[in-house]
Amino acid sequence: MSHNLTLAQNHAFDLARTLMVPVILFQADNAFGVMVSSEYDGDQDAIVHEYDPWCPAH
Numbered sequence: 543m544s545h546n547l548t549l550a551q552n553h554a555f556d557l558a559r560t561l562m563v564p565v566i567l568f569q570a571d572n573a574f575g576v577m578v579s580s581e582y583d584g585d586q587d588a589i590v591h592e593y594d595p596w597c598p599a600h
Contacts, residue, residue, distance in 0.1 A: 544575075545565065549578060555593050557593075561578070563578055565592070566578075567592070568588045568590060569588050570573045579592055579594075
């Protein structure tokens with residue numbers, strides 16, 4: 543978990559590209575976390591962004 547959004551975004555992007563799987567960046571209270579999208583079963587409103595290494599950036 544990170545309290546810095548920019549740091550969490552960088553790590554999420556790097557993790558998606560390293561594992562070559564989509565990952566979810568989510569917010570829980572005042573912290574941000576990253577996990578593989580297929581394993582995320584939390585609140586959909588907590589999702590900040592999904593990073594998919596197979597889709598080009600928008």
